[in-house]
Amino acid sequence: MATDESRNVLLTGVSRGLGLETARGLLEAGWTVYGISRARSVGWSALERAHPERARFHAADLRDPAAAAEDLFASFVPYSVPLHGLVNNAAEAYDDLLTNLDLARLETMFATNVFSAMALSRLAIRNMLYHRTRGALVHVSSVSAHLGFKGLSLYAASKGALEAFSKNLAREWGERGIRSNCVVPGFMETEMSAGLTAEDRARIYRRTALKAATDCASVAAAIRFLLSDEAASVTGQALRVDAGA
Numbered sequence: 001m002a003t004d005e006s007r008n009v010l011l012t013g014v015s016r017g018l019g020l021e022t023a024r025g026l027l028e029a030g031w032t033v034y035g036i037s038r039a040r041s042v043g044w045s046a047l048e049r050a051h052p053e054r055a056r057f058h059a060a061d062l063r064d065p066a067a068a069a070e071d072l073f074a075s076f077v078p079y080s081v082p083l084h085g086l087v088n089n090a091a092e093a094y095d096d097l098l099t100n101l102d103l104a105r106l107e108t109m110f111a112t113n114v115f116s117a118m119a120l121s122r123l124a125i126r127n128m129l130y131h132r133t134r135g136a137l138v139h140v141s142s143v144s145a146h147l148g149f150k151g152l153s154l155y156a157a158s159k160g161a162l163e164a165f166s167k168n169l170a171r172e173w174g175e176r177g178i179r180s181n182c183v184v185p186g187f188m189e190t191e192m193s194a195g196l197t198a199e200d201r202a203r204i205y206r207r208t209a210l211k212a213a214t215d216c217a218s219v220a221a222a223i224r225f226l227l228s229d230e231a232a233s234v235t236g237q238a239l240r241v242d243a244g245a
Contacts, residue, residue: 004030008083009227010072010124012062012116013090015041018140018188022087022220027051029224034077036060036090062090062116063108069119073127082131085227086124088117088139088162095151106154113158118165125178134177138226139166141182143242149204163238170236179235181226186214186242209244 009026013019014035020043023033027047032054035044038061048055058076060068077083092112094105117139128135141163144156162182169180187204205212219241225231226239 004228007085008032008034008077008081009085009087010034010036010077010083010120011087011089012036012120014044014057015039016043018185018216018219019087019089020044020047021216022089022223023047023055025217025220025224026227027055030054031085032056034058034081036062036072036076062112063092065111065116065119068116069123072120073123077127079127079130081127082133083124083127084133084135086120086135086137087223087227088120088137089223090116091140091142094154096154097151098153101154109154110158110161113155114161114165117162121165121169121180125173128178129176135179136227136231137166137169137178137180138223139163139180139182140223141184141238143184143186143240143245146184146240147207147245166238167236174235179226179231181231181235182238183219183222183226184238184240184242185219186240186245188214188216188219205243207245208242212243214241214243 009031011019011023011033014023015037023035024047026033035057039059040057044057058072060072062068090112092109094109121137139162142159144152145159145163166180166182186208222239222241226234
């Protein structure tokens with residue numbers, strides 16, 4: 001069984017927010033992180049300086065899922081690199097009322113949030129089968145897929161699709177020792193939620209048991225747990241980390 005020091009994980013959306021926090025925790029735990037984002041951020045560069053041998057980066061635009069996935073697995077994570085985990089964290093938010101639907105924006109969001117996760121999962125599973133790895137896939141969903149929020153029906157639909165995909169993926173590949181789970185964060189203080197007004201934030205937080213924002217580090221810890229051997233019997237689940245929403 002591989003130790004954390006010999007494990008490799010492919011993590012999308014590492015430039016900021018939850019992806020950056022998840023990368024930090026995995027690197028500190030000894031994982032080698034193959035990070036993907038559209039561009040290298042200041043935060044990621046700091047991680048590269050702190051972990052020069054294990055923080056690896058490749059720029060990719062997941063709005064073109066097929067091309068990005070093929071490129072990543074041809075040059076960045078080839079079959080010579082055994083993958084032990086995949087975290088589909090990259091996401092694009094398109095928030096609006098349905099009556100204002102812009103189909104092109106909706107398709108772009110689904111390409112990033114859903115189709116890229118499918119394309120990367122396909123090739124990650126092939127890598128795990130090739131190396132006979134008992135690997136783990138973690139997909140980052142959203143509490144909006146479970147609770148109703150005005151203006152979030154389009155975004156929530158993409159996350160609901162991701163959860164359905166993960167649950168069925170767990171059934172398909174469980175007999176080969178490959179697990180698939182979702183983490184379902186509540187509203188966090190990240191750049192993705194920066195467009196919310198203070199009033200909107202207060203209203204959302206009042207709906208939670210803790211009356212507070214979801215802690216980003218807590219969500220990252222849940223992702224690490226689902227990647228680890230401690231979650232060896234956990235698959236097909238949607239773990240909510242949402243301050244009790």
